[in-house]
Amino acid sequence: MAVSESFKEYVVDQLVDLGFVTVKKMFGGAGIYYDGLIFGLLADDVLYFKMDDSNKSDYERAGMKPFQPFDDKPMVMPYYEVPVDILENRELLADWAMKSLVASRNKNTKPKKQKLTKGDQMPW
DSSP: OOOOHHHHHHHHHHGGGTOOEEEEEETTEEEEEETTEEEEEEETTEEEEEOOTTTHHHHHHTTOOEEOSOTTSOOOEEEEEOOHHHHTOHHHHHHHHHHHHHHHHHHHHSOOOOOOOTTOOOOO
């Protein structure tokens, strides 16, 4: 899942219309963040954006596939490959990135499961 420095710099440059983004190494690849919120991944010099029901059809119409971190395992993550024609167009890339930020925010605003600690009362 290595990411070349030149590809990372290219992606950051292409995202200039979005504003200031940061890239942090993770698990051999890298995460792309805006205001502390992850919305993209870089792996093997491919850009992936966060996806949910609000933007999944964009990726499916373009024939893109979800990020699969391990070739030998069927697990996929909610990130889809960004089409090359979108990556090469700064304005369109910023639009797709904004949709991915919304998907990330939606994921982070869902209620979290609560863990009961010793002494808590059961809700029933």
